[in-house]
Amino acid sequence: MNPAAARSAASAGTAVPAVLVMGPDGRVELASSAACTLWQARAAELAGDHFPNLFEFEVVSRDPNWVQSQWEVLCAAGAAAPITLRLQPKEAAAYAATVRLEKSGDEPACWLAFVTPSAVPAPAAAGNDDFLRQLNERSPLGFFDLNFLRNEIYYSPTWKRQLGYADTALPDTYESWLALIHPDDSAAAPDRQGRAAPGARPFSHEFRMKHAHGHYVWIQCVGIQHYGPNGALQRVMGAHLDIGDRKEFEEAGLRAEERITQLGDSGRVGLFDLDFSTGLTWLSPGFKSLLGYSDGEMPNTFESMLRSLPMDETTGGVQAYFLAQHPGQVSYFDIILLRHREERDVPVYAGIVRRISRRKELQRVLGFVVPLAGPMSGSDEPSETGVPAHHLTVLLSELQEGVLLTDADGNILHLNPKAEQLLGRTLPQCLGQDSAELFRLVHRQNGQPGESPVNKALTTGEATTLTTEFALDTGGATPLPVAFRARAVTDAAGQPVGVVVVFRNPAEMSLTPEELVRANRFDALGQLAGGIAHDFNNLLTTILGGVSLAKDNRDSSGLENSERACLAAKALSKQLLTFARGGTAVRQVVKPADVLADTVRLAAAGSTVKVEVNVAPDTGTICVDRAQILQVFQNLVINAIQAMTTGQGQVWITAANVVLAEGEIPPLAAGPYVAIEVRDNGNGIKPEHLQKIFDPFFTTKKTGTGLGLSTVLSIVKRHGGQMGVDSELGVGTAFTVFLPMADAPLEVEARRAPSFNHASRTGRVLFMDDDPNICTLAGNMLEGLGYRYDIARNGEEAAQLYKRYLNIGRPYDLVIMDLTIIGGMGGEQTFKVLRDLHPEVRAIIASGYDHDDMARQFLDLGFLGYLAKPYRVGDLGRVIKKVLGS
Secondary structure, eight states: OOHHHHHHHHHHOSSSSSEEEEOTTSBEEEEOHHHHHHHTSOHHHHTTSBGGGGEEOSOOOOOTTHHHHHHHHHHHHHHHSOEEEEEOOSSSOOEEEEEEEEEESSSSOEEEEEEEESOOOOOOOHHHHHHHHHHHHHSSOEEEEEETTTTEEEEOHHHHHTTTOOTTTSOSSHHHHHHHBOGGGGGGSGGGSOOOOSEEEEEEEEEEEEOTTSOEEEEEEEEEEEEOTTSOEEEEEEEEEEOHHHHHHHHHHHHHHHHHHHHHTSSSSEEEEEETTTTEEEEOHHHHHHTTOOTTTSOSSHHHHHHHSOGGGOTTOHHHHHHHSSTTOSEEEEEEEEEOTTSOEEEEEEEEEEEEOTTSOEEEEEEEEEESSSOOOGGGSBOTTSSBHHHHHHHHHTOSSEEEEEETTSBEEEEOHHHHHHHTOOHHHHTTSBHHHHSOEEETTTOOBOOOHHHHHHHHOOOOOOBOSEEEOOSSSSOEEOEEEEEEEEOTTSOEEEEEEEEEOGGGOOOOHHHHHHHHHHHHHHHHHHHHHHHHHHHHHHHHHHHHHHHHSOOGGGHHHHHHHHHHHHHHHHHHHHHHHOOOSOOEEEOHHHHHHHHHHHHTTTOOSEEEEEEOTTOOOEEEOHHHHHHHHHHHHHHHHHTOTTSOOEEEEEEEEEEEOTTSSTTOOSEEEEEEEEEEOSOOOOHHHHTTTTSTTOOOSTTOOSOHHHHHHHHHHHTTOEEEEEEETTTEEEEEEEEEBOSSOOOOOOOOOOOOOGGGOOOEEEEEOSOHHHHHHHHHHHHHTTOEEEEESSHHHHHHHHHHHHHTTOOOSEEEEESOOTTSOOHHHHHHHHHHHOTTOOEEEEESOOOHHHHHHHHHHTOSEEEESSOOHHHHHHHHHHHHOO
């Protein structure tokens, strides 16, 4: 075949399955479309490459003449007879192919290669391609592929963004990796692992890489290393994850542990931790040393602590002792006597922090003690109160809050380092000065001077509750916002002998994301309480009126309205429970319209402001933690309603699909989103406040916590979204939430198919509840539905009845049990007992907690139905029919 015919065949593509035209040196000059398909490459990508590089060989070399030697061998072998080689596509595994080489034309002659694959791998499914694309573009993982065998390097856009680079700003070379890794972590580089046995080996490393801004970022790198037959590294594939937040938390924890260890092991300060809920106890070596014990001589037990406390005050045990001290205070300071191993008293100054449950049960005690007597010198001389000044100074210097101590006249006795920093003055400059002159407060809203907390504490003897309404006037241009609490220090007669003020800059106060969400949820519940009470009272009026008409006038016309009001109250309580319980960390695909309807039901309860919801018909679904997203929009609606100072106005909530371009809403990636806007016509936000509204603890409300919008933004970001705000004074404010559109279809709860043997059906039901009125009502309902029934007041009675009829071969068809039984076994415990007696028991759990997650939890335990109180005859009949079958 002459060169012209070969070029014609190569360009035709369909006449010959796969044709390559090479020059005398083995470089590809032309490739047919069939060849491009086999190698998964464009013709321009194949042109110029050496023919041997298109195949996989077991023996490789970095000798620059190696490829030419391979070409010569292939020419000799392929021209004599067809040969079988391992064809290596660009983006797939190698596979066998038959190759025939033919020399054509005069010198310098060209070569033709005719390639026939033995078996072509099936292409990946479109859904799999979409999954990988979504994972590469939208997940927080940065993917990489280091193919040393073919000298091909790939870093995904997310891999580069983690280090502050745009996709085009960082070249795809291995030198980029080596230049960015921290010098101390270079041993973790993929090619520094030495040789290994042939095959694949997983790995996981943590190291630092340099950010575009100059700092280092902690990275967790996981992946797979492929080693060739000779043990050399051929390829590394894997992913990077930014673990900077975790590393900072770990380092902060280690620093805190080191400080506590140094303090607790000093021998002059004793620390202890008594956890009654878990039974764990820790007594520091310093605590034991104060009492004459070595670390190994005094075990970390409650009994050791009991022996250390005054014998005549601990007759009820350690827990009772600490619960009885200073009632009503979570933390306190006191002088107590501890018992030395030599049976003498050791007076100590103690600081105690307690955790007490809502049932007034003591769960945990943490504390420190410092001795009030003993050999001292220098800075260890006792203060006027008898406490060694050196010990107090060490303790106070460890605090991140400012501490100011005064005498009975309000003059400063001590400042810890943090107080010096916040006041802008040193301790020597302040000693003996009037605290009212140095700790000057001004109101953050109107700039008016505030009352001295020291003078107030000395005058009234009462503690000042934690407040954030004021700023500290330190003489600078702008007052420093502070959160503070003050309390008087009294003597044995109860007379004030001084004041302690603890204060902090709110901007330095931090909460974990979970604490932030939880604190905001409780704050929002308090704001919702009044409106919910208003709506409940309206519903109860309708219910009571209908019942009253039926009872007194024998007029049942109002009962239908009473029934509807009951169902509305049930729906409102369900939403309230969902909001109060918070997130479950389980995300589900939901319609924005459903979430917004639930939002308005709670957030607008009792409000005179008109709230209008408009969701476009084609709006996509979102994959969210329903309770947390409900919290987002309830915060936004509450804020909008509160912006109407006159109680009159309107809030518009709209939702629609949007497609964002790259960089349009940083840092969101391009793609489809659902945009939900909450707009009001309230007062608007001042321009100087607009940049701070998402900061934790920033608020312009007199009673606000400053947690609402910071929580909202935190939740939205954790769902892969972002927020925007637009406000104009006197016109109103609009918040827009962008959430990724869900890729999965709307979730429909799968229901368990009923299992029932009709031949053994007797129509008998065992009903368990400790409320006599509910038992009577449910009995009448069951009788009206055609079922015979027995009543049990608790789990013990239910088990006896069930066992009695099971022994004669006539078990109950169904058991309906209340979840909570006062003074006896509840539904969950009883079900376990009945299932041990009869594995085929059919049971329904009844509960006043109407919550989807709780229902799912009990269905997973083996219950066949969930009955939410209150319920109607029809509700009871439907759940029984579903469990037993028609």
